[in-house]
Structures are given as structure tokens and as C-alpha cells.
Amino acid sequence: MPRKALRSPEALAAAARxxxxxxxxxxxxxxxxxxxxxxxxxxxxxxxxxxxxxxSAIAASxxxxxxxxxxxxxxxxxxxxxxxAMAIVFGLFLGVVIGSSVLVYRGLxxxxxxxxxVPKVAVVPVLVIWFGAGFWPAVLxxxxxxxxxxxxxxxxGIATVExxxxxxxxxxxxxxxxxxxxxxxxxxxxYFFASLKVAITVAFVGSIISETVAANEGIGHLxxxxxxxxxxxxxFAGLIITGVMGVAMYWVAVTIEERTTGWATRGQQxxxxxxxx
Amino acid sequence: MAPPFVDIANVAMRYGGVEGTxxxxxxxxxxxxxxxxxxxxxxxxxxxxxxRLVTGxxxxxxxxxxxxxxxxxxxxxxxxxxxxxxxxxxxRNILDNVMLPLExxxxxxxxxxxxxxxxxxxxxxxxxxxGLDGFEAKFPWQLSGGMQQRxxxxxxxxxxxxxxxxxxxxxxxxxxxxxxxxAVLQKLWLARRPTIILVTHDLREAAYLxxxxxxxxxxxxxxxAERRVEFPRERSMETTYxxxxxxxxxxxxxRISDARDVEEIADAP
Numbered sequence: 001m002p003r004k005a006l007r008s009p010e011a012l013a014a015a016a017r018x019x020x021x022x023x024x025x026x027x028x029x030x031x032x033x034x035x036x037x038x039x040x041x042x043x044x045x046x047x048x049x050x051x052x053x054x055x056s057a058i059a060a061s062x063x064x065x066x067x068x069x070x071x072x073x074x075x076x077x078x079x080x081x082x083x084x085a086m087a088i089v090f091g092l093f094l095g096v097v098i099g100s101s102v103l104v105y106r107g108l109x110x111x112x113x114x115x116x117x118v119p120k121v122a123v124v125p126v127l128v129i130w131f132g133a134g135f136w137p138a139v140l141x142x143x144x145x146x147x148x149x150x151x152x153x154x155x156x157g158i159a160t161v162e163x164x165x166x167x168x169x170x171x172x173x174x175x176x177x178x179x180x181x182x183x184x185x186x187x188x189x190x191y192f193f194a195s196l197k198v199a200i201t202v203a204f205v206g207s208i209i210s211e212t213v214a215a216n217e218g219i220g221h222l223x224x225x226x227x228x229x230x231x232x233x234x235x236f237a238g239l240i241i242t243g244v245m246g247v248a249m250y251w252v253a254v255t256i257e258e259r260t261t262g263w264a265t266r267g268q269q270x271x272x273x274x275x276x277x
Numbered sequence: 278m279a280p281p282f283v284d285i286a287n288v289a290m291r292y293g294g295v296e297g298t299x300x301x302x303x304x305x306x307x308x309x310x311x312x313x314x315x316x317x318x319x320x321x322x323x324x325x326x327x328x329r330l331v332t333g334x335x336x337x338x339x340x341x342x343x344x345x346x347x348x349x350x351x352x353x354x355x356x357x358x359x360x361x362x363x364x365x366x367x368x369r370n371i372l373d374n375v376m377l378p379l380e381x382x383x384x385x386x387x388x389x390x391x392x393x394x395x396x397x398x399x400x401x402x403x404x405x406x407x408g409l410d411g412f413e414a415k416f417p418w419q420l421s422g423g424m425q426q427r428x429x430x431x432x433x434x435x436x437x438x439x440x441x442x443x444x445x446x447x448x449x450x451x452x453x454x455x456x457x458x459x460a461v462l463q464k465l466w467l468a469r470r471p472t473i474i475l476v477t478h479d480l481r482e483a484a485y486l487x488x489x490x491x492x493x494x495x496x497x498x499x500x501x502a503e504r505r506v507e508f509p510r511e512r513s514m515e516t517t518y519x520x521x522x523x524x525x526x527x528x529x530x531x532r533i534s535d536a537r538d539v540e541e542i543a544d545a546p
Contacts, residue, residue, distance in 0.1 A: 165364040171332045172436070173354035174381045182380065186368050263368040263416060 053233040058240065061233035068222060073241050076207055076219040079135060080249075083142025084203040091147040091199070092192070095154025099188070100180055105155070116148045120206055124213040133214040138207040145206035146199035153195035157188025190264035193257035200249045204242060280346060281307035282472050283331060283440065288340035289497070290326050300326040301337075302497035308474060310439070313466055315475045315483035316500075318493030319533055324476040327498070328442045331474065332356045344440065354382050356440045357433035357471075361448040363425040365417035371428050372413040375400045378436040385436055403431045406468065407461050423454035427461060434465060443475045447482065456514060459485050463511060480529045484522060485512055492532045502532045 007015075035055045041047070042054040049057055062069060098105045120141050127137035161183050169179050211220025219238045226234035283306070290301040300323040308314050316324050329335045330342050333349040333356075342349040344356075357378070365374045379385040379396055389396060404410055407427040417425055426446060433441055443462075447455040463486060466473055477483055483490045484506055492502040506525065508516050516522055 162362065162364055164360040164362055165366075167329065167332075167334055168358050168360070168364060168432075169377075169381060170334055170352050171354075171356050171358050171442075172378050172381045173352055173383070178381055182377065183366065186366070189368075261368070263418075 050230050050232045053236055057233045058236045061231070062237045062241075065234055065237065069219075069237060069241060072217055072222040072238075073219045073245060075217045076138075076204070076211065076242070077245055079138040079207040079210075079218065080142050080200075080203045080245075083139040083207060084146055084200055084249075086139070086143045087147035087150055087199055087203065088196070090143070091150025091195075092154055094147070095151045095188070095192075096158060096180065096185070098151065099155035099158030100176065100184065105159070112148065112151065120145045121209050121213065124210045127210070128214045134216060137213075138210040138215060138218060141210035142203040142206035145209075146203040149195040149198045149202070150192065153191040154188050157191035158184040161187060189261045190257075193253065193261060196253040196257070197250055200253055201246050204246050204249075208242060281343075282310035282312075282345060283308040283474065284343040285327075285331065286341055286343075288330060288337045288342060290323065290330060290335070291338045299497040301330075302499055304340075304493075304499040306491060306500050308472060310472055311470045313473045313475070313486060313488045314491060315477055315487035315489070316491045316493060317477060317480060317483050317529060317533065318498060319495045320478060322493045322495045323498030324478075324493060325444050327493075328358075328444050328474065328476055331440075332358060332442055353440070354436075355438050356442055357436065357438035358442045358444070359426075359429045359433040359446045361445045363417070363422070363429040365425055365428055365432070367417055370414050370416055371404065371409065371420070372397065372400055374417065374428060375404060375431045375435050377432060382436045400431070400435055403434060404428070406465060407431055421454075423450055423458060426450060426458060430458075430462065430465065434469065434471070437469070437471075439471055441471045441473045443473065443477075445477055446475075448478070455479075455482070460513070462486060467511060480526045480533075481517060484508075484525050484529065485517055490529060492529065504529065504532075 039055050042052060047054075053061075094108075098108060123144060124137055124141055127140050131137055131140070158180065161179070165183060166179060169183065174182070207218065208220035208223075211218035212224045215221045219242055223235045223238040226232075226238065285304060285306050288301055288304045289299070292298045292300060304323075304327065306314075306316075316327065318324055326335075330337050331344065331349070331353075333342070333344075333352045336350070344353060365371075366377070369377070376396060379389050385396070401410070401413060404413060407430060409424060409427055409431070412420065412424065412428075417428070420428070430446065433443075446462075447458050450458065459482060466486075475483070475486060487506055490504045490506060491500050492504070493499065494501045504525070508519075508522065
């Protein structure tokens with residue numbers, strides 16, 4: 001791109017501010033635009049509400065059914081967060097163990113991959129037999145579906161410590177635990193947080209799968225009941241609320257990531273924006 | 278005469294089992310305490326292997342390694358190491374990077390909490406010695422490659438090791454930065470007098486820095502020649518322009534060429 005003639009610092013700063021404002025508003029504009037097009041398309045093509053309800057109809061349904069929506073999404077949020085928390089604890093632990101021992105890695109990895117390949121929807125009936133329908137199958141499905149990315153990422157972070165750095169520390173008499181504590185774990189943190197962003201969204205998938213198979217509350221259950229009554233606007237209301245919860249949890253993970261591992265992005269607020277500089 | 282500080286006697290090292298690569302064979306060398314020795318050789322001659330044997334990171338396949346009169350049977354905590362890659366930790370600032378060994382090596386480890394201020398002062402002093410004062414709070418990625426390598430040298434020296442092992446520490450730097458760092462390293466050595474074994478493929482670097490240059494053969498490596506370097510300290514870039522210096526570099530170059538020729542003849546059917 002040809003460079004323009006030098007501009008005053010004030011003008012440059014103002015341009016940067018404008019750009020930041022645009023960046024902050026852009027997601028909302030895109031969402032608003034999507035709903036507008038959706039609404040217009042439903043009106044223009046006269047699509048029936050039981051096929052694709054208009055956003056206005058979905059909003060009306062949300063207002064009408066706000067109470068069941070609220071209690072059921074709360075139930076889903078709770079099961080998801082508990083399953084996710086279990087996945088963090090277990091995933092970190094297993095990731096550290098696998099990442100620091102070749103033997104454990106070789107022994108466990110095939111099993112882990114096999115386990116991850118099993119569709120979790122097929123596991124839910126088993127969980128229901130063990131724990132009864134409801135809360136625990138949802139929590140455990142969220143856990144089972146979300147721990148794998150955490151394990152893989154933490155293990156990668158720990159296993160890829162530079163050999164020279166390992167030598168420097170070993171030559172100082174550092175024990176394997178020292179190396180994991182001083183280098184492996186801090187180094188694995190960016191990988192860990194990257195995996196959390198994936199894990200939290202799939203955790204929602206897990207609990208909602210379980211709720212649609214066997215539960216008496218939760219947003220998945222609500223959508224199942226609504227669709228059996230052909231109340232499609234309510235089904236869509238459930239979908240949208242699930243999306244909103246997913247984004248909210250993702251945002252929490254990103255905020256913690258920025259606070260703790262800013263070093264990994266070399267001090268840039270957003271690495272994607274660094275390319276031009 | 279005092280026994281040598283580092284004594285390697287007829288050591289062989291083979292990787293990957295009986296059929297594996299033979300990196301060293303019949304390697305012997307002795308280094309006095311406080312001496313600055315450079316090891317040069319063709320690429321892949323097992324220089325880095327030698328270094329890992331001396332620090333006890335790997336046990337030799339044959340022969341023995343003695344440091345300070347005792348046989349090496351595990352990692353030595355009296356050694357400091359620096360590599361071509363500065364390997365600083367990106368989540369720590371420069372001061373905390375330099376202080377990393379103090380969190381690992383005994384007895385410093387046990388005293389770190391109580392004597393933190395004293396240790397910090399030592400780290401700052403060391404950083405000032407290599408020209409990094411004012412950069413303590415910076416993070417590694419905010420520094421140039423040469424500055425990172427200076428910090429890496431400080432990290433190797435902070436716990437006052439008696440033995441410093443340097444594996445091509447300036448190999449990735451441009452020639453000007455490299456020559457600056459020769460002076461820095463010489464200054465550090467004159468100030469602290471650790472025993473230094475410097476592995477390098479830069480003959481000028483070896484001639485500038487070392488008291489003695491050892492030439493290794495190509496794989497399986499062993500020491501085939503040694504040359505004392507008599508230029509007075511403190512050496513400067515001026516030293517490198519003298520005829521004696523040029524002659525020494527040429528001589529070393531010839532020895533290495535000889536080493537490669539000999540191997541090729543030996544390898545021929």
C-alpha cells in the first residue's frame with residue numbers, strides 16, 4: 001500500500017480512536033444486521049413461523065415465556081459450569097502428567113483418542129442408567145466433552161519446553177518438578193487458555209445434548225418440549241439464549257487470559273492487529 | 278602441579294544404542310581452574326556432546342569425566358550454561374530471568390526469600406557489567422538478539438559457577454554484535470575468573486577469547502591438536518588486526534582442514 005504524506009500526530013490519534021470505536025461496535029452491528037436481514041427475509045418470502053420464525057416472533061416468545069426460559073437456562077448454565085470446572089481440574093492434571101512423561105503419553109494417548117472419538121450422545125444413556133435422568137448426566141457429559149482439548153493443549157505446552165532450556169535448568173540441579181513449575185506450567189498457560197475457549201463452548205453442547213436426551217429441566221429440555229408442541233419460536237429463543245451464554249462464558253475466559261498471559265501476545269492488545277505495524 | 282579442574286579421559290559417546298551414532302571416541306582433555314579454553318571443529322564433530330558430558334547431563338558410553346577432582350555422575354550445580362538460543366523465559370522480565378538459577382541451585386534457593394535484596398543487587402551489578410543497566414524491568418521480546426544473549430550470559434553467571442559452558446553462544450548474532458560480545462565475555466571472565474569452555478566454529482572468536490584452543494576431528498570427535506594463545510590481555514579488536522593473530526587463525530583453519538581430509542581418507546573403502 002503506498003504511504004500517504006505525513007499526517008499530524010493528532011490526526012493519526014483521531015484515526016486510531018475512530019478505528020477502535022468501529023472495532024468495539026462492529027460485532028453489534030453485524031448481529032443487528034443479521035437480525036434485520038432475517039426479519040426482512042421472513043416477511044418478503046412469507047415464511048411460516050413453524051419453519052423459520054421472524055426475530056420479532058422469537059422476541060415475543062421470549063417475553064411470553066421469560067420465566068421458564070430463565071429457570072431452564074440457569075439450570076443449563078449451572079450444569080455446564082460445574083462440568084467445565086471438573087474438566088479444568090482433571091484436564092490440567094492429566095495434561096501435566098502426559099506432557100511431562102513420555103511413558104504416560106505413549107500409554108494413555110491412544111485410549112484418550114479412542115475415548116474422544118466416541119459420540120457423547122451415545123454415552124448419555126449409560127450415564128442415565130448410572131445416575132438417573134437429570135442433573136448428573138448433564139454435568140458429566142459437559143465434562144467428558146470438554147476435558148480433551150484441555151488435556152491436549154496443556155500436554156503440548158509442557159512437552160515442547162526447549163531442550164536447551166531444560167539443559168540449563170537440569171545442569172543447575174533442577175528436579176523434574178522444578179522444571180514443570182518454573183517453565184512447563186507458565187509456558188503451557190497460553191495453550192491452556194486457548195483450550196478453555198474451545199472447551200467452554202463444547203461444554204454447552206455437552207450439557208444440552210444430555211438435556212435433550214434425558215432431563216426434566218435445562219434449555220435443551222425446554223427446546224425439546226417446545227418442538228414437540230410445534231412452538232418453533234420458543235425453540236429458537238432457546239437456541240439464541242444458548243448462544244448468548246456461550247459468548248458470555250467465552251468472554252470470561254478471554255478476560256482471564258488477557259490478565260494472566262499478556263506476555264504471550266508480546267504486549268499487543270490484539271495480535272491480529274499487529275500485522276500492519 | 279595441581280590436578281586439572283576438568284579432566285576427560287578417553288571418553289566415547291554413542292547415541293541410540295549399540296548401532297547408534299558414535300559422536301565421540303577417545304576424546305581426552307584437561308582444563309586448569311580459571312582457564313579459558315575454546316573447542317573448535319568441523320560441524321557435527323560432537324562439540325555440543327562434549328559439553329553435555331562435562332556438565333553431567335548425559336553419562337559417557339565409555340571413559341570417565343572428572344570435574345574438581347570428583348567423577349561426574351549427574352548434573353553439576355557448579356556449572357553455568359549458555360547456548361546459541363538465549364532461551365530466556367518470555368513471561369519473566371530480564372531481572373527475574375537472570376535470577377532464575379537462584380531459585381533452583383542450593384544453597385541460594387533456601388536463602389532467596391531472606392536475602393532477596395542482596396541477590397537482586399548482585400543481579401543488577403552483573404547486568405550493569407554487560408551493559409544492560411536500565412533494562413531490568415523489560416521483557417525479553419523487547420530486547421534485541423544481542424541484548425538477550427547478554428542477559429543469557431548473566432543468567433549463566435548469577436550463581437557464581439566455577440565452570441561456565443558456552444555452546445556457540447554468539448552463533449546466531451551478526452558480526453558487529455558478536456565482536457561486542459567478545460569484549461563483554463572477556464570482561465566477565467577477567468572480573469570473575471570462572472573456568473570457561475567455549476564451543477564455537479568461529480576461529481577468530483576462539484583466538485580472541487581463549488588461553489588455549491583445542492581442535493576436534495570430525496565425527497567421531499576427539500581432540501587432535503591444541504594451540505596456546507599468548508596474546509596479552511585485555512585483548513581488543515586491534516589484536517585481531519595483527520599479523521600474529523591472522524597467522525594463528527590460518528593455522529587453526531589448516532588444522533581443521535587436515536582433520537577433515539584425514540577422515541575422508543579413513544572413510545574411503
